[in-house]
Amino acid sequence: MLNQTEADSLSGILTFWKNLGEEDRRLILSAGSKSSYKQGEIILSRETECSGLVAVKSGQIRAFFELEDGREFTLYRLLSGDVCILTASCVIRNITFEVTLEVEKDCEVYFIPAPAWKALTEKNGKVGEFSMALIAERFSEVMWVIEQMLSKNMGQRIAAFLLEQAVLEGSQTLELTHDAIAKHLGTAREVISRSLKYLENDGILKRSRGQIHLIDMKRLREMDR
Amino acid sequence: MLNQTEADSLSGILTFWKNLGEEDRRLILSAGSKSSYKQGEIILSRETECSGLVAVKSGQIRAFFELEDGREFTLYRLLSGDVCILTASCVIRNITFEVTLEVEKDCEVYFIPAPAWKALTEKNGKVGEFSMALIAERFSEVMWVIEQMLSKNMGQRIAAFLLEQAVLEGSQTLELTHDAIAKHLGTAREVISRSLKYLENDGILKRSRGQIHLIDMKRLREMDR
Numbered sequence: 001m002l003n004q005t006e007a008d009s010l011s012g013i014l015t016f017w018k019n020l021g022e023e024d025r026r027l028i029l030s031a032g033s034k035s036s037y038k039q040g041e042i043i044l045s046r047e048t049e050c051s052g053l054v055a056v057k058s059g060q061i062r063a064f065f066e067l068e069d070g071r072e073f074t075l076y077r078l079l080s081g082d083v084c085i086l087t088a089s090c091v092i093r094n095i096t097f098e099v100t101l102e103v104e105k106d107c108e109v110y111f112i113p114a115p116a117w118k119a120l121t122e123k124n125g126k127v128g129e130f131s132m133a134l135i136a137e138r139f140s141e142v143m144w145v146i147e148q149m150l151s152k153n154m155g156q157r158i159a160a161f162l163l164e165q166a167v168l169e170g171s172q173t174l175e176l177t178h179d180a181i182a183k184h185l186g187t188a189r190e191v192i193s194r195s196l197k198y199l200e201n202d203g204i205l206k207r208s209r210g211q212i213h214l215i216d217m218k219r220l221r222e223m224d225r
Numbered sequence: 226m227l228n229q230t231e232a233d234s235l236s237g238i239l240t241f242w243k244n245l246g247e248e249d250r251r252l253i254l255s256a257g258s259k260s261s262y263k264q265g266e267i268i269l270s271r272e273t274e275c276s277g278l279v280a281v282k283s284g285q286i287r288a289f290f291e292l293e294d295g296r297e298f299t300l301y302r303l304l305s306g307d308v309c310i311l312t313a314s315c316v317i318r319n320i321t322f323e324v325t326l327e328v329e330k331d332c333e334v335y336f337i338p339a340p341a342w343k344a345l346t347e348k349n350g351k352v353g354e355f356s357m358a359l360i361a362e363r364f365s366e367v368m369w370v371i372e373q374m375l376s377k378n379m380g381q382r383i384a385a386f387l388l389e390q391a392v393l394e395g396s397q398t399l400e401l402t403h404d405a406i407a408k409h410l411g412t413a414r415e416v417i418s419r420s421l422k423y424l425e426n427d428g429i430l431k432r433s434r435g436q437i438h439l440i441d442m443k444r445l446r447e448m449d450r
Contacts (some may be wrong), residue, residue, distance in 0.1 A: 071375065094358050094359075097369075134319075139279075140319060143367065200321060
């Protein structure tokens with residue numbers, strides 16, 4: 001159940017809100033909920049299949065794909081104002097994979113359960129259009145990830161990832177373990193450690209316990225080209 | 226312009242046909258066209274952006290992604306009855322990539338131009354649902370491809386590809402150059418040649434000019450596990 005203040009905030013994220021009738025709005029507000037999560041928490045995992053739509057009010061979330069062997073691979077990030085629809089996969093015919101959401105920065109999210117979303121989609125064409133645009137956006141992001149995987153070697157991919165992190169954090173000092181980078185890039189920790197050691201020997205960055213200090217941003221950017 | 230026989234055949238592929246009014250059906254039939262293509266021909270390439278929807282009457286088509294350096298990477302195959310909507314990407318908000326279609330076996334396709342498809346989508350909710358299910362299906366296929374890339378080494382990926390080809394061709398003798406396999410798997414020809422040589426030394430297959438003879442299917446399947 002969401003209150004009026006929460007409704008105002010959610011309506012800014014769901015762009016089709018203005019096309020909804022009073023009844024549909026009530027459906028969302030009565031079925032919806034708001035939750036807070038702490039850094040490191042899992043919002044949705046494979047075990048809780050098809051929970052529903054997640055709309056991010058604040059914070060930062062990583063959407064990842066889990067391989068059978070337990071390895072992880074980051075597909076995209078959700079920031080304030082973003083919506084994840086792949087967590088409502090049962091509402092979308094033919095989606096046969098599931099993503100997991102992990103909180104990277106403490107966040108507040110609105111949550112609309114799958115059955116309510118399904119009912120809404122069937123009633124209102126604008127909701128379907130919204131879902132379609134979301135799916136298409138995620139699909140495009142994943143295609144970009146494939147392009148990166150195919151066209152870059154691991155060193156270049158690490159460089160690109162570190163540059164992206166520096167933008168997200170607004171800092172050249174990144175709180176990142178080797179294991180965390182491995183989970184983002186879908187590889188083994190040893191591969192990351194080896195690459196980071198090369199980059200450190202080249203004077204591009206400096207490693208310390210749980211942190212990476214980016215030193216030569218210019219060369220890091222050149223690597224990413 | 227499509228005639229009645231063609232309309233009957235196309236209506237079997239477009240599952241929402243029964244939900245269309247007379248006017249919408251006429252729109253498809255007057256804007257649509259049928260074309261034949263020979264093996265090796267490119268139906269749509271990056272240069273002809275957003276041409277429209279392709280529905281396959283017969284034959285086999287490979288949908289691939291082209292990297293900036295010219296390398297190719299197969300995303301999925303289209304067989305009789307399949308529809309490709311990513312070739313109408315401008316109709317779908319947020320799709321920022323383009324696929325190219327290459328004919329693998331002589332084919333006949335129906336073609337619905339993007340403007341007609343767009344008009345139809347806006348008029349009829351069922352068309353939107355159809356598009357959504359198609360996008361979701363392709364997205365799921367691409368996620369499967371990512372999983373393969375991350376969880377298998379090149380030898381295993383080649384084994385999986387050869388087994389898939391054997392099913393598609395209904396034969397253990399495959400007309401395949403090393404270059405063609407490289408284009409499917411998004412790698413360099415040399416990588417494929419080296420792997421095939423190992424597989425030949427192991428007695429799993431035999432190479433000859435432009436052909437690969439699969440000899441030990443059991444061990445090939447074991448490799449793919």
